[in-house]
Amino acid sequence: METRIERIKKQLHSSSYKLTPQREATVRVLLENEEDHLSAEDVYLLVKETSPEIGLATVYRTLELLTELKIVDKINFGDGVSRYDLRQEGAAHFHHHLVCIECGAVDEIQEDLLEDVEAVVEARWNFIIKDHRLTFHGICHRCKDKAEVVEKNA
Numbered sequence: 001m002e003t004r005i006e007r008i009k010k011q012l013h014s015s016s017y018k019l020t021p022q023r024e025a026t027v028r029v030l031l032e033n034e035e036d037h038l039s040a041e042d043v044y045l046l047v048k049e050t051s052p053e054i055g056l057a058t059v060y061r062t063l064e065l066l067t068e069l070k071i072v073d074k075i076n077f078g079d080g081v082s083r084y085d086l087r088q089e090g091a092a093h094f095h096h097h098l099v100c101i102e103c104g105a106v107d108e109i110q111e112d113l114l115e116d117v118e119a120v121v122e123a124r125w126n127f128i129i130k131d132h133r134l135t136f137h138g139i140c141h142r143c144k145d146k147a148e149v150v151e152k153n154a
């Protein structure tokens with residue numbers, strides 16, 4: 001945790017930004033809830049628990065700055081809400097998401113898996129790929145298991 005904060009601090013410094021206490025409080029919430037995909041509102045409510053003096057506008061500006069510096073990625077799963085997701089350290093590409101249409105759970109795939117597809121796109125469209133977003137919509141293994149249990153008992 002502390003070493004990751006140190007590294008994020010350095011990333012900010014190299015772009016001439018400071019890790020102010022407000023920014024640090026926001027970064028801590030993102031690190032503590034790394035598994036989640038929090039909206040600006042969610043982050044704000046969590047930041048407020050430890051730093052009640054921070055306003056939503058400050059949290060929002062910090063999230064935008066972190067997005068600009070590619071420390072977090074902004075994602076949208078089609079519900080109209082922007083969510084903020086910490087980038088995996090050292091990852092060349094953004095991880096993929098599995099969004100369950102039954103329970104709303106969001107699982108992550110850290111493996112890239114797209115090397116072959118990217119090679120085709122780069123060759124055929126003469127396009128240099130820098131990143132990608134991939135979201136699968138479907139039924140998660142938990143909901144699938146539940147449905148199978150119901151079926152067996154029917």
Ligand SMILES: [Zn+2]
Nearest residue numbers: 085095097108
């Ligand atoms: Zn994610």
Ligand SMILES: [Zn+2]
Nearest residue numbers: 100103140143
């Ligand atoms: Zn599910």
